[in-house]
Amino acid sequence: MDTSTPAVTVALHDGDQVIAQSTTVDTRRHTELLAPALVDVLGAAGADRRDITEVAVGVGPGPFTGLRVGLAAARTLGAALRIPVRGVCSQDIIAYGVRAIGVHENMPFVVATDARRREIYWAYYEPDGRRVLGPQVGAAADVAASVPAAPGLGAIRAAGAGALLYPDAFAAVIGPEYPSAADLASALISDAVPSGAPEPLYLRRPDVAEPSPRKSVLTSLRTAH
Amino acid sequence: MAEQPLILGIETSCDETGVGLVRGTTLLANAVASSVDEHVRFGGVVPEVASRAHLEAIVPTLDRALTDAQVTLDDVDAIAVTAGPGLAGALMVGVSAAKALSIALGKPLYGVNHLVGHVAAEQLENGPLTEPVVALLVSGGHTEILQVTEIANAAELLGQTLDDAAGEAFDKVARLIGLKYPGGPHIQRAAEEGDASSIWFPRGLTSQRDMSRHRYDFSFSGLKTAVARWVETAEREGRSVPVPDVAAAFQEAVADVLTRKAVLACRERDVRTMVLAGGVAANSRIRDLTRERCAEAGIELRQPRLSLCTDNGAMIAALGAAVVEHGLPPSGLEFATDSSLPVTQVVI
Ligand SMILES: [Zn+2]
Numbered sequence: 001m002d003t004s005t006p007a008v009t010v011a012l013h014d015g016d017q018v019i020a021q022s023t024t025v026d027t028r029r030h031t032e033l034l035a036p037a038l039v040d041v042l043g044a045a046g047a048d049r050r051d052i053t054e055v056a057v058g059v060g061p062g063p064f065t066g067l068r069v070g071l072a073a074a075r076t077l078g079a080a081l082r083i084p085v086r087g088v089c090s091q092d093i094i095a096y097g098v099r100a101i102g103v104h105e106n107m108p109f110v111v112a113t114d115a116r117r118r119e120i121y122w123a124y125y126e127p128d129g130r131r132v133l134g135p136q137v138g139a140a141a142d143v144a145a146s147v148p149a150a151p152g153l154g155a156i157r158a159a160g161a162g163a164l165l166y167p168d169a170f171a172a173v174i175g176p177e178y179p180s181a182a183d184l185a186s187a188l189i190s191d192a193v194p195s196g197a198p199e200p201l202y203l204r205r206p207d208v209a210e211p212s213p214r215k216s217v218l219t220s221l222r223t224a225h
Numbered sequence: 226m227a228e229q230p231l232i233l234g235i236e237t238s239c240d241e242t243g244v245g246l247v248r249g250t251t252l253l254a255n256a257v258a259s260s261v262d263e264h265v266r267f268g269g270v271v272p273e274v275a276s277r278a279h280l281e282a283i284v285p286t287l288d289r290a291l292t293d294a295q296v297t298l299d300d301v302d303a304i305a306v307t308a309g310p311g312l313a314g315a316l317m318v319g320v321s322a323a324k325a326l327s328i329a330l331g332k333p334l335y336g337v338n339h340l341v342g343h344v345a346a347e348q349l350e351n352g353p354l355t356e357p358v359v360a361l362l363v364s365g366g367h368t369e370i371l372q373v374t375e376i377a378n379a380a381e382l383l384g385q386t387l388d389d390a391a392g393e394a395f396d397k398v399a400r401l402i403g404l405k406y407p408g409g410p411h412i413q414r415a416a417e418e419g420d421a422s423s424i425w426f427p428r429g430l431t432s433q434r435d436m437s438r439h440r441y442d443f444s445f446s447g448l449k450t451a452v453a454r455w456v457e458t459a460e461r462e463g464r465s466v467p468v469p470d471v472a473a474a475f476q477e478a479v480a481d482v483l484t485r486k487a488v489l490a491c492r493e494r495d496v497r498t499m500v501l502a503g504g505v506a507a508n509s510r511i512r513d514l515t516r517e518r519c520a521e522a523g524i525e526l527r528q529p530r531l532s533l534c535t536d537n538g539a540m541i542a543a544l545g546a547a548v549v550e551h552g553l554p555p556s557g558l559e560f561a562t563d564s565s566l567p568v569t570q571v572v573i
Contacts, residue, residue: 029561030317030321031317031320031321031324031561031562032559032560032561034321034324035321035324035325035327035328035558035559036558036559038325038328039328039558049328049329049331064273064276064277064314065276065313065314065317068276068277068279068280068314068317068318068321069317069318069321070321071280072279072280072283072317072318072319072321072322072325073321073322073324073325074325075280075283075284075322076283076284076287076321076322076323076325076326076329077325077326077328077329079284079287079288080298080325080326080329080330081329200277200280202277206271206273206274206277207273
């Protein structure tokens with residue numbers, strides 16, 4: 001499962017192939033959509049919850065609230081079913097999708113997702129899908145200066161919704177737009193992506209300021225008069 | 226008699242991650258992980274900091290509750306989770322975990338109201354409540370007077386704060402007079418050395434006009450400003466600020482208005498039992514004054530121990546148990562969190 005982007009995506013893989021999947025795009029309803037999707041894929045595959053032997057979850061980067069919905073569900077599911085939970089960088093899932101459909105035409109590429117505040121989360125991949133830079137967060141316009149110059153390639157091609165948002169920053173926008181749980185499962189089964197503990201990739205610190213020294217109430221009252 | 230169902234409760238509406246286990250009105254476990262220390266330097270709860278802490282704490286707290294109760298997840302008959310009110314991002318962690326648990330165990334899930342949960346917690350302390358009750362809830366997140374006519378399905382909001390929660394007022398005034406966060410315990414300690422009658426601070430929404438429009442409501446912003454003005458005037462005149470006296474007088478103003486309105490609600494609605502809950506209810510002056518005034522008015526005062534007063538999972542399990550006993554339908558897996566869930570909605 002992955003909830004690090006507006007897509008709530010769940011898939012079931014039986015070791016040979018993806019046997020059921022569900023993807024719904026809705027930025028604001030991750031908590032509502034994820035659990036029914038889990039039940040739906042189990043039902044569609046004719047599987048029981050006790051048949052699950054392992055859980056894989058996209059760990060972002062992504063907007064925090066949605067990202068946590070998937071991580072909280074995956075960790076709890078793993079704990080309750082007493083099965084392992086593996087985390088995969090969500091951008092690696094998109095990169096796997098890029099290679100699966102071959103739209104990168106054997107060139108290096110960037111995966112970019114929306115980080116809001118006019119920034120993107122992005123990572124840079126070799127043609128074989130190896131992540132060599134990122135994930136990091138920044139302005140789309142700054143990506144070109146950060147990635148190695150690709151031989152014989154004037155500019156960068158990029159996949160993901162972040163590329164669609166800032167098409168001017170990239171030479172070509174390619175698919176897919178969001179990570180798919182089917183790709184996540186297939187990538188893990190075929191050892192095509194690194195995995196680790198299901199820890200969120202926030203990349204940003206909580207947006208808070210420590211309190212400033214107290215203001216004079218008397219002064220502010222006086223100026224208000 | 227057959228054993229009552231085992232209910233697991235999950236609470237993540239503010240800065241405490243709570244998992245509790247309850248049978249009927251019997252408390253079996255109440256595991257809580259608090260992120261309060263992480264908020265100290267910000268002088269208040271930071272939603273994103275709280276949400277991150279919930280994600281890290283939820284599974285370990287679940288494990289601890291099961292160990293404490295000496296049960297396994299297979300023994301659990303139903304799950305209850307706080308659906309609201311509370312911080313949206315924080316609520317979502319608990320609800321997402323609870324839904325996953327419901328799927329993993331194949332057991333029904335109930336999304337319940339946090340405020341009514343505070344009232345249900347009292348049943349774990351002193352047994353079933355004789356309804357109706359009036360509840361005075363005071364914490365860093367809320368200041369409300371509720372009437373609960375039937376714990377599982379009939380509660381109404383009589384009054385609430387129009388601005389700061391009582392706990393926030395304690396935090397802000399503590400900062401004004403150089404005391405630490407959280408303000409409640411620090412102000413109480415300072416006030417023990419002070420004279421509450423040496424300064425008079427205003428009681429919000431108690432004028433005749435306010436009593437007709439906001440009979441059971443509270444407001445603490447005027448009180449906070451009054452304290453700030455008093456402190457500044459003293460400083461400008463070169464007097465040292467008598468911190469214990471200011472703390473005691475402020476605390477008295479809060480305790481006075483809270484208890485006065487709660488007792489009034491009992492009298493006017495002919496309710497004989499009051500429940501005092503929420504983290505600020507741990508304040509000894511608020512507790513003493515409530516006890517005193519309830520005794521005068523012939524009202525039975527009920528208050529759970531501190532660990533059941535502050536936000537916790539056992540209170541959600543206790544409410545879940547009442548809801549299950551009433552045979553209400555489960556909430557399913559599609560419900561959303563509601564950061565302003567009305568108190569009339571006990572189950573979502
Ligand atoms: Zn509370």
